[in-house]
Amino acid sequence: MPRGASPPTSGLRRRFPCRRHFGVLVAMDTAGGAERRPRYLTVREVAEEPGRLSALGRVYDLGPLLRERRGDAALNPLLGALGTDVSHCFDTDTGHPLSRVEPRTGQSGSRFPLGVPGSSQLHTPRSDGAPPWDAEWWRDPRLQLGRLSAAPRLLRLLNTLTGHSCVIEVCGEEPVGAALQRARGWREQLRKYTVCYGGVPLQPHLTLEQNGIPDGTAELRSLRLDPKDFIPTVLLYFNDDVGEDSEALQ
Numbered sequence: 001m002p003r004g005a006s007p008p009t010s011g012l013r014r015r016f017p018c019r020r021h022f023g024v025l026v027a028m029d030t031a032g033g034a035e036r037r038p039r040y041l042t043v044r045e046v047a048e049e050p051g052r053l054s055a056l057g058r059v060y061d062l063g064p065l066l067r068e069r070r071g072d073a074a075l076n077p078l079l080g081a082l083g084t085d086v087s088h089c090f091d092t093d094t095g096h097p098l099s100r101v102e103p104r105t106g107q108s109g110s111r112f113p114l115g116v117p118g119s120s121q122l123h124t125p126r127s128d129g130a131p132p133w134d135a136e137w138w139r140d141p142r143l144q145l146g147r148l149s150a151a152p153r154l155l156r157l158l159n160t161l162t163g164h165s166c167v168i169e170v171c172g173e174e175p176v177g178a179a180l181q182r183a184r185g186w187r188e189q190l191r192k193y194t195v196c197y198g199g200v201p202l203q204p205h206l207t208l209e210q211n212g213i214p215d216g217t218a219e220l221r222s223l224r225l226d227p228k229d230f231i232p233t234v235l236l237y238f239n240d241d242v243g244e245d246s247e248a249l250q
Contacts, residue, residue: 037178039146040171046148047083054085054148055138056095061145065137078137085148090138097138149173153215155208156233157183159193167231170208172215177204193236202234 041059046052051063062078069075091098137143151172157180158165166186170179180190195202202211209215213234217227 037175040149040174040178041146042149042152042169042171043085044169046085051082052145053082054087056087056090056092057148057150058138059145059148060137060143062137062143065140065143095138147173151215153208153217154228154231155179155213156231157186157195157236158233159189159236161193161236161238165233172208175205175207176202176211179208180204189236193238195234195236197232197234208232 043054046054046059049061051061051066053060053062062082066075066079089098090096149171152169153172154167155170156165156167166183168179168182170182176195180195181187183190197211197213200212213232216230220227220230
């Protein structure tokens with residue numbers, strides 16, 4: 001090849017002309033982009049991170065409330081519910097806590113762990129002027145972390161250059177750009193590879209379903225088949241950026 005000549009264009013580059021922008025779109029989408037998308041979390045993420053619980057499809061981070069009321073014995077029922085879903089304590093129509101009657105005293109109140117635990121401690125003024133964290137934590141938007149996914153699913157990533165693969169749990173409601181960021185050890189690769197399914201590059205701002213990757217979990221379970229044996233696989237193709245950059249200069 002003569003000095004200064006560009007390398008031959010590969011068939012992959014001709015087929016996937018949009019691949020160089022994938023990493024940029026992933027970063028924009030996960031950072032909010034032009035339109036801020038809600039954050040989705042899985043049951044596993046709620047259970048594994050301290051201070052979290054879910055209720056009626058929302059995920060809460062109660063860390064600020066618990067730190068401000070540290071040592072308050074009235075919060076013990078709430079501490080015992082961390083990492084779980086407490087939707088059964090709410091009225092699904094109104095969103096208000098369900099009431100309960102104390103058998104020994106006959107007094108009514110909210111079901112634990114919701115029941116406004118009246119703090120036995122005085123609230124000291126905050127240096128930032130912010131109001132104290134409300135004991136009715138389900139009403140406080142500052143404690144809402146995101147939404148609980150109703151469609152968690154598994155996805156396999158396969159690097160066609162190295163042969164390495166991994167399986168991640170993603171949320172079916174989130175765009176592909178955010179879903180792929182769950183593969184923590186693969187984030188750098190996503191900026192250098194084109195991600196495809198069925199020979200078609202994925203669009204980071206669309207969900208897996210919108211990218212033509214249906215969720216067959218329910219159908220597989222109805223057939224008594226394990227969804228882990230039928231995990232869809234997306235392929236990562238390395239981008240020949242050197243050749244493309246040379247062509248762009250001509």
